[in-house]
Amino acid sequence: MNLSEFLRLARDSILSNKLRTLLTMLGVIIGVASVIVMISISAGTEATIEDQITGLGSNLVYVNASFGRGGFGPGGGDSGGLVYDDAAAIAEQVANVAAVVVEQGSSETVKAANVALDGVTVQGSTAGFPSVRDITIAQGRFFTDKDVERKAKVAVLGATLATELFGEGDPIGEVVTVGTTKLTVIGTFEPRGTVSGVDFDAQLYTPVTVVFQKFIPNQFARIIGDRVRMLIVEVEDPSLMTHTIEQITLFLAKRHGVSLDSLDFSVTTQQDIIQTQESTTAAFRNLLAWVAGVSLIVGGIGIMNIMLVSVTERTREIGIRQSIGATPNDIRFQFLTEAILLSLFGGLIGVVAGIAAAWIFGTASGMRTVVVGSSIFFSFLSAAAVGIFFGYYPANKAAQLDPIEALRHE
């Protein structure tokens, strides 16, 4: 027999029993489709995260308060060792620094005319905040250095927070009560989304000095200064980034009186954050790919099951074919061709179903899904491999049947 005859035979057999055909292909269809859907979900998540992070620019250095092993230097304690004055000191004394922005937050109840919201993050910062966080003013203005200095009782609202408090109305000039302090709204932000778990749109922004004074008063502030959670340093020349990070680390260590191996702060860059995110999503993607891969193998076992049943069911056909001259190889290739064709068809249907399912899932859930070309290619390829691998055993079993026994089979 030649290839075209095998293909014709397989086609006739596949078309003559549609239910059996569908059952055989089902596992492969589901397997291939799930590989494509799962990878499209993780690729979509990855793309979303990357979009958010890359907007932040590559000239920023983040200095976070952390527990030092020494623990109790100046400003040491349970929230680490950064103080407000560090910002000014870095800006003045470390070379290649353009600006320093501080962040210190507190969770408060925020009230407007008719609405009260619990647990809103009140983010204290300085004038440079919108530019380093890549967030744009929608209405009004952000607070200035002067507002920070004067401890002006003003607030800028994140996009969703503004809507929650004031609906469609204009919040500029309105007064919100934060805890017991009344702040005047001077601006609102455009939506920015969630970056590294922080929802910028749900926060209220106020001068960091107001936060120190009203929300987290510190009895030691006069001695050691006001603690802050984070400093964001904008670097003038990004090519000197590594050197600048070293300088900041040495300067702060000296200023805090801690040794380099027991720092009470950590210094990271945009690249570090992206890398962390990438390794997390890569792990997530690998996990999904393995789960989907297992479902492909299960699909292959499905093919083998149905093929084995089908060999038994078709024993008489095999006997008839042997009696009219089919050799063991003819029978083997007949069944193997069927298995491979079924897997390829199943793979093809699975690809279409996977792309459709990814689109439907993305539309229905609002999550971003990106169908990855290589996932189509590899899942299709493994479907074919699964067909050959799991089709061989049943085909071989069919080939080894004894013609007399097979003809006698009812």
Added chain:
Amino acid sequence: MIPVPIIETQDVSKIYGMGEIQVIALDRVSIRIQAGEFVAVMGPSGSGKSTLMNILGCLDRPSEGHYILDGVDVSEMDRVHLAGIRNTHIGFVFQSYNLLSRTSALKNVMAPLIYKRKNKLSHEQQSGLAEQALVKVGLADRLHHMPQELSGGQSQRVAIARALVNDPVLILADEPTGNLDSKSGEEIMELLHDLHQQGRTIVMVTHDPEIAAHTQRTIHLLDGHIDQVIENGFKQKAVAAEELGHEPV
């Protein structure tokens, strides 16, 4: 000139079970059948008819002895070569027709052609040859019918067309009328007699003495050996040369 027999078995035995318990299904059977003969094989069940037919049909190999088919000793051939012999030399007609289900009459008749290895025909030639064979058995209007749409007699005609399509030297019919009503049975027998008239060599297993009586010779088997050979006096052109090589027990 001594005619070459189509079938010659020399002391063919078939023994099942290699341990202490051995069942001798065939015991040193020697048969010669000439080209153009129509021979019936009879015998009670367990007499070795099926075993003999399986060996004559190259579905099985003898445990001992030699089987020479059309001048070639096939008793030592492996599965692959036996499949080739079945394909080119033998046409089977079974009691239960044994058509491929869900496969049209035409494709059933084409099936032996796709397993042919020498002088391969194109798909169109195969289809043409199969159609001719179906026309020959009177089924020109049933080419694309499925087996389940055909009557018993029609199914057996398809089976006969399939047996003929590769132009075999021998037709082996195993109770070809066993599943048919008497009218269809007669028609099938007529068809087989026609084929015989055209010079085909036919060996047929049957239970029916009347059907057997219409062949040239009836071989009676009993307990694995030849019990009796009856010349039916059915006059034929090839009769003169035939002879039975038969060991007395």
